[in-house]
Amino acid sequence: MAITEDQLRQEQEQYKYGFSDPENYVFKSKRGLSAEVVEEISYMKGEPDWMRDFRLKSLKHYNKRPMPQWGGGGLLNEIDFDNIYYYVKPSDRAENSWEDVPDYIKDTFDKLGIPEAEKKFLAGVGAQYESEVIYHNLQKDLEAQGVIFLDTDSALKQYPELFKKYFGTIIPPNDNKFAALNSAVWSGGSFIYVPEGVKIELPLQAYFRINAENMGQFERTLIIADKGSQVHYVEGCTAPTYSTDSLHSAVVEIVALEGSRVRYTTIQNWSKNVYNLVTKRAAAYKDATMEWVDGNLGSKLTMKYPAIYLMEPGAKGEILSVAFAGHGQHQDAGGKVVHVAPHTTSTITSKSISKEDGRSSYRGLLKVHPEAEFSKSNVRCDALLLHENSRTDTYPYIEIENDRVDIGHEATVSKVGEEQLFYLMSRGVSEAEAYSMIVTGFIEPIAKELPMEYAVELNRLIQLEMEGSVG
C-alpha cells in the first residue's frame, strides 16, 4: 500500500499517528503531480521506456481533462491534488506499526472477529508468516498449471510481452480523468494470467498476496483469462480497509477470451475520509462469461461503474452491485454494459441502501450497437431508504440502436416502513436488529452470490453499520 498523508481532513491527526514521518521512507515523490514526478516514479521502479512514455502521455491526458461535474461533482472539487504524494516506495510499508493504527479501526476488527494476522494486513502494517506460507503453497500449485498471479509491478518485469500486449487496451489512458491519473502514477495491484483450459476452483484472494502491493492508492489490476479458462478473483475485504490515503483511484482491466469465465468480487469498506474513484472494465469475447460482484461500503464518495463490453456472439455479462451510504457518504455506483456483437446477453442488478443523510445513486449505461441484434438485457435497480432524510437517485441511460433486441428495465424505491419495524419488534427483535434484518433481506439476492465467508461478513458489517443508527 502506498502510504501517503491524508491532506484533506485529518492532517493533524495523521501526523499524530506518525504514518508520514519522511525519515521512514527510502523514497517518496514530491507532493503534487508533474512530468518530473512521473519520470521519477518510472525510474525508481526501473521500468522500460514504453511504460515511462505511457505514463507521461497519460499525464497529459489527465491535465487536459476537466474535473467531472456529474456524480459526486461537487465533492470532487474538494480534493487538493497538489497536496498528495503520488508515490511512496511500497517496501517501506512495513515501517508502519500496529500501535499506530487508530483504536476505532482495531475495535471494528475485534467486533468482526478477524484474526490478528489479517487485522494487521488489513491495517496495512506488515506481513505475517503463516499467510505467507499459505500464499507460497497456493503459488506453487498455480504455477504448476501455468497460472501467473503476481503483483502488477513484478509482472511487468517478469512477463514483459504478455503484459504489454494487454495493458491499457481495455481502459485506455484517455478514457476518463481518473483512469488517466491512474495510468500516470499506478503502482501495485494484481496481475493474473490463466492459461487456456485451466479452471481455478478456489477463488484467488488478494489477501493471500500478503507481501505484495494490492491495495495501494493507484493500484492497477489486469486479468487475462485465456480460452476456456475459469477464474474467480476476490478483492479487498469486508473489514474496513484502513488507509491514510484520501484518494483511491484504481483501474481494473479484464480480458475474458473465448469460452472463458471470469468473476471479480469486490467487497470494500473504505474508511470514511476516502474518495474512491475506480474504473473497472472487462471485454468478453465469444461465449465468454464475465461477472462483476461489487459491494461498496464506507468512503466519503465512491464513483464506480463496473463495465462489460460484449465483443463477440454468445458473450454474457452480469453485474451485481450493492452500495451502502451511511451518514455523510455518497455512493455513486452502478454498471455499464455495451452490446457490441449480436446474440449477447447481460443483466445488471443494483441494490442500494441509504441511511440517515447518506446518498446513493444508481448510474447505469446500457448500450446496444446496431450490429448487436438478438441481444437481451435486463436491468433492475432497487433502492432502500432507511430514514426520512435519506436520499437516492437513479440515472439509467439506455441507448438502443436496433429493434431486434429484448430489453427489460425495472427500478424500485422503498422505505423501511414503521409497520415492518413494528411487526419484527413485536416478535422480540430490537429496533436495530429489525433494521438490519430488513437490510440484509434486501441485499440477499446479491449476498447469496458471494463466497460464504464474504456473505457472512457483509451481513455482519451491515449489522455494525446499523448499530447506533436508531434511537
Place this chain on the structure above:
Amino acid sequence: MEKSLIIRDLHVNVEDKEILKGLSLELEKGKVHAVMGPNGSGKSTLSYALAGHPNYEVTGGEVLFNGQDVLEMGADERAQLGIFLAFQYPMSIPGVSMANFLRTAVNSVRKARDEKPMRVPDFRKMLNEKMSVLKMDRSFAGRYLNEGFSGGEKKRAEILQMAMLEPKVAILDETDSGLDIDALRIVSEGVNALRNPDTSVLIITHYQRILNYVKPDYVHVLVDGRIVTSGGPELALELEEKGYDWVREQFAVPA
C-alpha cells in the same frame, strides 16, 4: 383465579382521536377470552396498543402483565416478556427466510431472559414439530417471511410464530378474517394445540365463527371503546343471533 394481564381504564388515541375510552379487562391464566365487537369499536386499537405500536398513544389507564406495568415498554420488550400479537395483516419482509427470522426472534426472547441461544439442531427440531402441528410443509421454513403467502398461509405463519415464541399472553387479532373454512379449522386446531395452563389467549373478532373451533371460557363485548358486558360462551351465540344493535340498546351506548 390468577391473572396474567390486567387492563384498567385504558384510554388510547389514534391520530388525536380517542378510540379506547376507559377499557377494562382481566385475563386469566390458561383461559381463552374472546373480545367481540362491531366495526369501529376499537378491536384492532386494543391489540396494537397492547403490543406497543408507537402510533397508538395511551392517554390514561394501565396495563399490568403479571403485576408489571408494560405501557412504558417498547414492542420488543413486551414480546420478550411474553406478549404476542398475531396480526390481522402480517407484513412481508423480502429476503428474510421464515426460519432465520424465527431463530432471531426466539433467540432475542431467550437473550432477554438470560437464556442461552438455542442450538441450531434443537431449533430445527422444534420448528419441524410445530410446523407439523399446523400442517405446514417443511418448505415453508425456507420461504421469505409472508412474501407471496396466501391469506391462509399468512395466518398459519402467525400461529407458527406464536407456537415458537411460547407466549404467556397471545392476542389473535381477527385471525379468522379472510380464511375459508378449511384454513380456519387448521388455524383453530393449531391454537387449541398450543393451549396450556400458563398461557392466556385473547381472541379479538367480529364474528362468532372462530369460537366454534376455539372454545372461549369468557366472552367480552367491546362497543365504542369500552367493554360493555362479559359472560360465558353463550354470550357469543346470543350476539350472533341478536346482533350488536341489541347490545347497544341493552347498554345504552349511542350508535
